[in-house]
Amino acid sequence: MKNILLISFLLLTSISCTKKEKVNYIIISGKIENPNSDKLSIVSSRSEVIHTFNLKSDNTFIDTLNISEGYYFFFDKKPIPIYLKPSFNLKLSIDTKNPTKYVEYKGLGANENNYLIEHNALKESSGMQNYYYGHYAKFDENRFLQQTDSLFNLRFKFLKEQNNLDSDFIYLEEKALEYEKLDRLAGFEMMHGFVTKNTNFKVSDNFPNPYKDINLTDEKLSISPYYIRFLEGYLRKVTFSKLEIENLSDPILKTLESIEENIKTPVLREVLAYNVGKNDLKRSKDVEVAFKKYNDLTKDEKRKEEVRQVYLSLSKIAKGKTSPTFKLFDVEDNLISLSDLKGKYIYIDLWATWCGPCIAEIPALKKLEKHFEETDIQFVSISYKDNKKRWKEMITEKKLGGIQLFAPNENISFFKDYQVTGIPRFILIDKNGRIIESNAKRPSNPKLKEQLQNLL
Structure with missing residues (x-):
């Protein structure tokens, strides 16, 4: 009898282990x-x-x-x-x-x-013109909608023609197509205005509302990048509506509050809050308050620790802290360090020749340089992930002013210390080398000129 019980126990243990490994x-x-x-x-x-x-x-x-x-x-x-x-x-x-x-x-x-x-x-x-959003977003409203529907139908038909896919995967893919389409509808007004340079463009009253029947609770889709991106777009819309009404200045804190108010499904709340904490905490005007709000929203200890490390790194580049430094060569191969510029306010522009939004800021930057050329404000531009030959050519072509520096790669300590993951990025430093803003306003923002003027 004891032997039978022992064998039964071993069989159950074996089955249990097999299932665990399979899962x-x-x-x-x-x-x-x-x-x-x-x-x-x-x-x-x-x-x-x-x-x-x-x-x-x-x-x-x-x-x-x-x-x-x-x-x-x-x-x-x-x-x-x-x-x-x-x-x-x-x-x-x-x-x-x-x-x-x-x-x-x-x-x-x-x-x-x-x-x-x-x-x-x-x-x-289907070709760049037909598929690439940044290209066909320049179409007029009706043509854009036709193209969006055509792409969706083509890919949905292809999915339905498959007969050997896992049912859970089919659901994920169906919803991915649906939410990618809705996300493109949601972004059309802004994207069309950007690519056509028509900043006053507005969609018509008949344009479909992508958020009309939004589902904020589908936890099966917590692993779908398209669903999460769509929810993030919706939360941005909600957040910026609040900012306009309440005239508040920290979109990161307000985004976390929007997640708390709108997303009640724990799994989705975890993912959305983590994405803000990991990727956007650095843009908060009050990192400590935003980090506390993030901690209130999440229970996942692994994610909390990752965001805590981001917070600790950001604490090192908070307002008033001594700025990380650099030593880089300018266009004439002179070695320039941040300490060489002590005694001046320093406005740093991180840019690249391949970065469209960076290039778009150049005219406004040149106007600021002209306006403040006889003052204690020094403008410094540092290339990021760039080609040295193209960098030199664009400096000449666009007659770029200020101090132009070339970074050999994205792994220099200055980029790492400032947690640079995207450009354009702007940094403002005081005369003693202390940080005023690690994410400063863009040159095209009229409030930057006012801020710089108030420093003098």
């Missing part, structure tokens, strides 16, 4: 032809490295991962979309020099991932 783990293996490095990475939709594979001498790789279901990118040099779900056992064949078949998946989970590759190819085959 929690993903196996990924494969081989890459013509690799660009000796490592491969899995990266989240927020550009965070989730896992790194070390290639063996024969360019193969294998590993067991304990990561949650979601959409990621498999990275050699080119991002490869990959959908991962516990119990998947995926084998990849990658050839970096084969443009028509860069990657092929086999094994459990292959159908879903091969669909993603084919779906991307379908988007690319």
Whole structure:
């Protein structure tokens, strides 16, 4: 009898372990032809490295991962979309020099991932003019709506033609198409005004309201980048409506408050609050208050710790703290450091020749430089992830003034200390090298001129 009980216990334990492994783990293996490095990475939709594979001498790789279901990118040099779900056992064949078949998946989970590759190819085959939002947003309202519907119908039809996909994945993809379409409708007014330079453009009263039947509670879609992006757009709209009415100045704190008021589903609240804390906390006017609000909203200890580290880093570049420094070469190969400029107020512009919004700020920046040229305000422009030849050419072409400095790469300590992840970015420093604002106003903001004038 004891033996029977022991065997039964061992069988139950074995079944339990098997189920646990099936639920929690993903196996990924494969081989890459013509690799660009000796490592491969899995990266989240927020550009965070989730896992790194070390290639063996024969360019193969294998590993067991304990990561949650979601959409990621498999990275050699080119991002490869990959959908991962516990119990998947995926084998990849990658050839970096084969443009028509860069990657092929086999094994459990292959159908879903091969669909993603084919779906991307379908988007690319429709051409930039037809698919790229920034291009066809210049169309008039009716043509834009027709193009948006046409793209949605083409891709939805392609999804429905698949007969070997997991039902949960089909739901995710259906909703991804739906929310990408709604997100494009929501952004049309602003995007059309930007690409046509018609800042007074408004959509007609008949334009569809993308937020009319918004669902704020679909926790199944918490892993869908398109759904989360759509909710973030809605929350921005709600937040900025409040800012206009209440005349308040901290959109980051107000966004966290909007999440608290509007998002009642814990899983969605966690994701949305984390995205604000991790990516936008640096833009808060009162980081300490915003960080406290974030902590009130979330229970996920891992995410809380990540945001706490962001908060601690931001505390080092708070108002009144001594600024991180730099030593960089100017256009004439003179080495310039921040300490060389002590005794002046310093307005720093982080920009690049490839950055459209950066270029758009140049005329306003030149006007400010002209207005303050006989004062104690020094304008400094630092290139970011740029090409030195193009940088020099644009300085000459646009007759850029101030001190122009070239950063060799994005890994210099100045960028890291200021947590630079995007440009344009502006920094204002006082005469003693202390920070006035680590996220200063843009040159095109009329309040910047007033602020600079008040310093003198």
